[in-house]
Amino acid sequence: MRDLIIKETDNSPEITLSATLIEFCGNSYPENTFTFYEPVLEWLQTNLPKLNNHITINFKMEYFNSATTQILFDILDIICEHKQEKMTINWYYKADNENGLEDYEDYADEFPNLNIQAIALEKVMP
Amino acid sequence: MNSCFLSISCIYQFIKNNIFTLHYTKEQMRLLFSAKSGMIASGFVFPIIIFFIYKGQIDFHLLAIWVILQMATFFLRWYINHKAEMLPPKEDIALYYKYLKWYLFTVFINSFLWGLLSLPIFMYTSETYILFYFILLCGMASASVATLGMILHAVYIFVISIILTTIIALVFIGSTKLYFVMGIMFLFYLIIMLLASYKMYETMRKNIQQKYEIEKSHNLINDSINYAALIQSSILPDENILRNFCLDSFVYWKPKDTVGGDIYFIRQITPDEVIIMIIDGAGHGVPGAFLTMLFKAIEERIAAEIKSGILTPDPGELLSYFNKSIKIMLRQEKRSSSNAGFDGAILYYNKKTNQCKFAGAKTPLYIINDGKMEVIKSDRKSVGFSRTKLEQTYTQHEVSIKKGTKLYITTDGILDQEGKDGDRFGKKRFEKLILDICDKPFNEQSSVIQKQLSKFEGTCQQSDDITITGFEFC
Numbered sequence: 133m134r135d136l137i138i139k140e141t142d143n144s145p146e147i148t149l150s151a152t153l154i155e156f157c158g159n160s161y162p163e164n165t166f167t168f169y170e171p172v173l174e175w176l177q178t179n180l181p182k183l184n185n186h187i188t189i190n191f192k193m194e195y196f197n198s199a200t201t202q203i204l205f206d207i208l209d210i211i212c213e214h215k216q217e218k219m220t221i222n223w224y225y226k227a228d229n230e231n232g233l234e235d236y237e238d239y240a241d242e243f244p245n246l247n248i249q250a251i252a253l254e255k256v257m258p
Numbered sequence: 259m260n261s262c263f264l265s266i267s268c269i270y271q272f273i274k275n276n277i278f279t280l281h282y283t284k285e286q287m288r289l290l291f292s293a294k295s296g297m298i299a300s301g302f303v304f305p306i307i308i309f310f311i312y313k314g315q316i317d318f319h320l321l322a323i324w325v326i327l328q329m330a331t332f333f334l335r336w337y338i339n340h341k342a343e344m345l346p347p348k349e350d351i352a353l354y355y356k357y358l359k360w361y362l363f364t365v366f367i368n369s370f371l372w373g374l375l376s377l378p379i380f381m382y383t384s385e386t387y388i389l390f391y392f393i394l395l396c397g398m399a400s401a402s403v404a405t406l407g408m409i410l411h412a413v414y415i416f417v418i419s420i421i422l423t424t425i426i427a428l429v430f431i432g433s434t435k436l437y438f439v440m441g442i443m444f445l446f447y448l449i450i451m452l453l454a455s456y457k458m459y460e461t462m463r464k465n466i467q468q469k470y471e472i473e474k475s476h477n478l479i480n481d482s483i484n485y486a487a488l489i490q491s492s493i494l495p496d497e498n499i500l501r502n503f504c505l506d507s508f509v510y511w512k513p514k515d516t517v518g519g520d521i522y523f524i525r526q527i528t529p530d531e532v533i534i535m536i537i538d539g540a541g542h543g544v545p546g547a548f549l550t551m552l553f554k555a556i557e558e559r560i561a562a563e564i565k566s567g568i569l570t571p572d573p574g575e576l577l578s579y580f581n582k583s584i585k586i587m588l589r590q591e592k593r594s595s596s597n598a599g600f601d602g603a604i605l606y607y608n609k610k611t612n613q614c615k616f617a618g619a620k621t622p623l624y625i626i627n628d629g630k631m632e633v634i635k636s637d638r639k640s641v642g643f644s645r646t647k648l649e650q651t652y653t654q655h656e657v658s659i660k661k662g663t664k665l666y667i668t669t670d671g672i673l674d675q676e677g678k679d680g681d682r683f684g685k686k687r688f689e690k691l692i693l694d695i696c697d698k699p700f701n702e703q704s705s706v707i708q709k710q711l712s713k714f715e716g717t718c719q720q721s722d723d724i725t726i727t728g729f730e731f732c
Contacts, residue, residue, distance in 0.1 A: 166597070195674065195682070197541075197722075198538075198540045198541075198601060198640065199540055199541060199597070201640075202540075202597045202640075202643050202644075202645055203597075205645045230684055230685045230686065231685075234638070237638075238638055
């Protein structure tokens with residue numbers, strides 16, 4: 133399984149896709165959300181079925197646009213399709229983000245069997 | 259004389275701007291690393307030629323050592339070149355610079371050795387052989403200028419190293435050959451510098467040409483977008499309609515990039531009833547503007563179907579209608595790549611019955627009565643996206659309107675605006691802002707909002723399309 137690491141830019145997050153960790157970290161408002169996230173969706177489709185160890189999935193997004201909101205549903209769809217017992221999914225948000233908890237609930241309510249944990253942080257990004 | 263002057267001033271400029279800093283694009287450096295013939299000539303072929311021509315004139319062992327040193331440098335340069343060639347185009351430019359510096363170092367060693375050779379040549383050989391040596395140097399330098407022209411540091415190092423070491427060697431020779439050699443050197447220098455400055459001029463000209471092309475296409479795009487803005491402004495509603503219904507109101511609409519995905523509609527459906535729609539289409543700029551055209555088409559259909567009694571002017575029902583229409587029109591009943599839709603709110607007001615109805619999709623309604631704020635939260639389902647169900651319903655709220663009730667609806671543009679301190683405008687700041695200004699005349703409220711926004715933005719760009727509306731019905 134080849135790891136995929138996408139470096140952060142000023143309008144897209146850092147994305148880590150590996151056998152033990154999947155992480156989205158930063159802001160997400162690329163001009164063409166579909167083209168940007170296409171390799172991510174492909175990687176997930178190809179590699180999630182092959183997983184056989186514990187994997188942590190972290191969402192550490194600070195600001196994300198409406199197109200990203202929709203893509204996150206697609207990402208969680210794929211994760212849900214290949215759900216495993218050994219999966220920990222965390223949704224991090226800044227404590228002072230007014231929409232933080234609401235955004236989390238949008239996804240937690242849509243995917244109740246994924247048991248997404250909400251974690252409030254002082255600062256999301258290191 | 260003129261070209262001499264030009265070449266000198268070019269070289270001076272070059273020295274002033276470039277001698278200690280390397281400013282090359284990845285593309286230029288990749289071209290350098292792919293040009294190998296000059297490297298093979300000056301580091302491999304020519305030393306062998308020199309060996310066979312001068313082995314009778316100069317000490318055999320000295321010449322052999324010289325050839326070996328040239329070869330060693332050549333192989334080092336070949337190795338560095340090979341490594342640099344293997345770099346992927348997307349590699350960080352810092353690594354390219356590292357290889358360039360090592361490459362230039364080998365160029366220096368090569369040319370230093372060539373210059374050093376002049377010492378035994380001047381001392382032990384006749385004029386013909388000295389002349390031949392300079393012709394060879396001239397040929398190598400010209401070829402170097404021709405192929406490495408875009409990397410002028412390489413040319414410069416090559417030529418200057420040879421000249422400097424040759425001058426040092428001159429110190430050792432007798433006066434009989436001094437003027438001859440100096441004359442040849444001067445000619446050599448002149449030819450090379452003319453070639454180098456011509457190359458530099460060519461490079462500068464290409465850069466200016468490139469900048470011009472970029473500016474031209476930029477202007478074309480701007481012209482095109484400005485024309486698109488005219489078209490988009492033609493679908494904006496006549497705000498005067500609001501005068502029939504509101505004591506006072508304002509609409510602040512500002513796309514991020516001349517055209518945008520935010521749009522609003524004001525439709526008088528009967529003399530007593532008005533429907534106001536605030537819509538934040540997915541995206542901004544050109545793709546966003548495409549969506550607003552689609553929304554306008556749906557809005558027209560809504561107006562017609564309300565007129566013919568098929569639809570009731572209920573905001574909740576209208577949002578559902580939008581949702582279904584968008585999903586079907588863009589074939590988003592199932593997951594598709596053109597995932598598009600909007601967040602927004604619809605307000606209905608009947609001035610005869612004073613009835614006001616509201617429904618929203620991720621867009622709340624702010625109500626201020628006697629300085630106190632109440633927020634009606636909207637539904638959390640966006641309109642039109644493939645994620646949203648085809649038969650999605652939206653909660654409709656009755657809003658009680660008293661004398662002096664002020665209503666505000668905004669898209670998330672202002673809330674997500676990035677400020678100069680790195681934070682965002684946010685809901686709290688917005689709520690405080692409208693509470694502070696709600697008693698002013700609405701056109702003043704609009705300008706205060708604009709000023710506060712500019713102040714908050716500072717030097718940052720506008721983050722998203724902005725639409726803020728305020729109404730006082732009675």
